Amino acid sequence: MTAFTAITRVTIRQTLRVRRFIGLGLLSLSVAGTYLLTSLGQRRGGGDPDTAFDIFLGMTIGTFMNIIVPVVTLIIATAVLGEERRDNTMSFLVLRPVRRTTIAAAKVTAAFLEAFALTGMGAIGFGIVASIRMETWEYFVPLLVGTAVATAAYAAVFVPLGYLLKRATLIGLTYLFIWENGIAGAVPAVAGISPWRIGVSAAAGLAPDRFFEELPDFAVGSLTPGAGGATAKAIVLMMLSTAAVTWILFKRDLAT
Amino acid sequence: MTPETNPALVANPTVEVSEVSKWFGQKVAVSGVNCSFGPGLTGLLGPNGAGKTTLLRMLTGLTLPSQGDVLVKGERPRSQIDRYRDIGFVPEESALYNTLTGKQYVTYAAQLSGVAAPGQAADNALETVGLTADADRPVGGFSKGMRQRAKVAAALVHQPEILVLDEPLNGTDPVQRAHLIALFRDLANRGNTVIVSSHVLQEVERMTDRVIAIVDGKLAAAGDISAIRRAMSDIPYRVAIECDKPRHLGAALIDHDAVFSVTIDRKALHVETSDLSMLGTSIAGLAQRLDTRLSRFAPEDESLESVFRYLVERR
Numbered sequence: 001m002t003a004f005t006a007i008t009r010v011t012i013r014q015t016l017r018v019r020r021f022i023g024l025g026l027l028s029l030s031v032a033g034t035y036l037l038t039s040l041g042q043r044r045g046g047g048d049p050d051t052a053f054d055i056f057l058g059m060t061i062g063t064f065m066n067i068i069v070p071v072v073t074l075i076i077a078t079a080v081l082g083e084e085r086r087d088n089t090m091s092f093l094v095l096r097p098v099r100r101t102t103i104a105a106a107k108v109t110a111a112f113l114e115a116f117a118l119t120g121m122g123a124i125g126f127g128i129v130a131s132i133r134m135e136t137w138e139y140f141v142p143l144l145v146g147t148a149v150a151t152a153a154y155a156a157v158f159v160p161l162g163y164l165l166k167r168a169t170l171i172g173l174t175y176l177f178i179w180e181n182g183i184a185g186a187v188p189a190v191a192g193i194s195p196w197r198i199g200v201s202a203a204a205g206l207a208p209d210r211f212f213e214e215l216p217d218f219a220v221g222s223l224t225p226g227a228g229g230a231t232a233k234a235i236v237l238m239m240l241s242t243a244a245v246t247w248i249l250f251k252r253d254l255a256t
Numbered sequence: 257m258t259p260e261t262n263p264a265l266v267a268n269p270t271v272e273v274s275e276v277s278k279w280f281g282q283k284v285a286v287s288g289v290n291c292s293f294g295p296g297l298t299g300l301l302g303p304n305g306a307g308k309t310t311l312l313r314m315l316t317g318l319t320l321p322s323q324g325d326v327l328v329k330g331e332r333p334r335s336q337i338d339r340y341r342d343i344g345f346v347p348e349e350s351a352l353y354n355t356l357t358g359k360q361y362v363t364y365a366a367q368l369s370g371v372a373a374p375g376q377a378a379d380n381a382l383e384t385v386g387l388t389a390d391a392d393r394p395v396g397g398f399s400k401g402m403r404q405r406a407k408v409a410a411a412l413v414h415q416p417e418i419l420v421l422d423e424p425l426n427g428t429d430p431v432q433r434a435h436l437i438a439l440f441r442d443l444a445n446r447g448n449t450v451i452v453s454s455h456v457l458q459e460v461e462r463m464t465d466r467v468i469a470i471v472d473g474k475l476a477a478a479g480d481i482s483a484i485r486r487a488m489s490d491i492p493y494r495v496a497i498e499c500d501k502p503r504h505l506g507a508a509l510i511d512h513d514a515v516f517s518v519t520i521d522r523k524a525l526h527v528e529t530s531d532l533s534m535l536g537t538s539i540a541g542l543a544q545r546l547d548t549r550l551s552r553f554a555p556e557d558e559s560l561e562s563v564f565r566y567l568v569e570r571r
Contacts, residue, residue, distance in 0.1 A: 097341045
């Protein structure tokens with residue numbers, strides 16, 4: 001087993017505790033439950049697939065991509081380095097003949113895999129319920145891909161934060177509130193570095209045109225729909241994150 | 257300075273510490289330390305908070321010096337990560353992945369160190385520290401002594417040439433302690449550089465003759481432990497003596513050859529002496545001659561910290 005695989009595996013074991021997995025799993029799946037309840041309400045009121053689509057769109061951009069995915073990813077991604085520091089295991093990890101880049105890449109990868117295991121579970125649950133209600137499965141894969149892209153982009157942002165800040169979760173929530181829901185919504189030009197909007201653009205690129213046409217402006221900013229471009233952006237963010245963590249491991253005092 | 261003129265230096269160093277200082281904001285943790293370590297076992301001795309841990313962290317590259325340089329086999333380990341093949345480090349703090357079993361923990365160390373057969377190496381290392389029977393238990397449930405031994409196993413698994421151990425005997429019982437000391441001595445006898453920190457002088461005495469003593473971040477003494485012992489014998493001991501006629505006894509003690517000073521308060525005499533045993537053997541006869549009854553004779557200040565502080569002050 002390579003050092004990369006070993007670090008990724010142990011990181012997931014270190015951070016994915018049973019209670020955390022259950023808690024975040026339920027949070028992730030809550031959007032499916034909420035959609036189901038809303039959908040049942042609509043059915044009693046004579047709801048149709050069009051209304052179901054409107055609810056799906058609203059919940060995708062307003063609840064799932066905007067709250068569930070970032071919060072779940074924030075908690076997981078800040079833990080992958082934060083818990084090494086908290087458990088004093090940093091010396092165990094870094095005083096080994098392993099390239100700093102390998103450690104950084106493994107940490108970012110572990111954050112993505114672990115967070116996506118949870119957000120993906122939520123996307124699958126939400127996608128199934130919504131597809132049944134909308135009477136079409138055309139949005140299922142776009143939702144899953146958009147979730148993966150957004151999770152990757154958020155993981156890239158939050159992994160270095162977890163090592164640099166002791167109150168990374170709080171700072172991360174502030175970032176979500178100010179940047180994602182404030183600045184990046186008000187200034188369309190910066191949507192290219194907003195994980196939420198990168199994820200939405202990935203979903204819009206694969207979904208039927210109606211998805212993009214009915215998106216509010218703030219949800220995608222200046223981005224054009226496209227899964228390839230969005231995936232590339234997320235990969236670039238993960239590479240930048242890896243570079244940042246590598247730099248931290250070279251320059252910072254690793255005992256504190 | 258050469259090893260001949262400076263006992264803090266060795267002839268064939270594997271680890272060189274050159275005028276190293278480390279400060280955290282206003283606090284100076286290590287100040288201008290110049291020493292080296294070579295094959296064999298060296299005890300890094302000092303009271304709690306003396307700067308031992310910071311110095312060891314700088315040796316391994318975990319912490320960067322604010323000033324000066326640390327070289328391991330001629331290179332800075334942090335910029336030459338291959339040097340970590342030669343270093344095994346046991347930190348003072350827990351440093352365990354609590355969800356892993358003992359075997360998984362040490363195997364992980366072997367994998368990261370590039371050992372060819374990590375599972376086999378882990379088995380050997382666990383056997384060396386006497387943890388084979390508990391290898392499949394999660395380390396989170398280990399006792400303090402077992403945790404220490406698991407960390408030692410993880411540090412040894414890649415058979416490093418240099419072993420840096422920060423208070424490795426903390427929390428171990430006497431049997432485990434004897435086993436670990438024998439292990440460290442054996443490694444040193446085989447030509448490894450073993451650096452062990454401790455705040456317990458007797459503990460270090462059982463392991464090695466070569467000591468580097470550090471106090472308040474400064475090198476206080478270095479070299480043969482008997483020389484440090486001799487230096488420590490110059491320290492005046494303080495003794496509290498309680499009796500029913502303190503003024504009489506105090507006046508008599510002033511003339512005693514081994515007594516530097518005597519002060520009297522309401523309860524006791526406080527005596528500074530250069531020879532505790534001489535005072536102890538003569539005090540009974542003196543009391544009998546003065547017809548005074550001794551109720552207490554106790555050293556007031558035996559702490560290692562005061563000994564070290566004395567060593568620093570007299571530099």
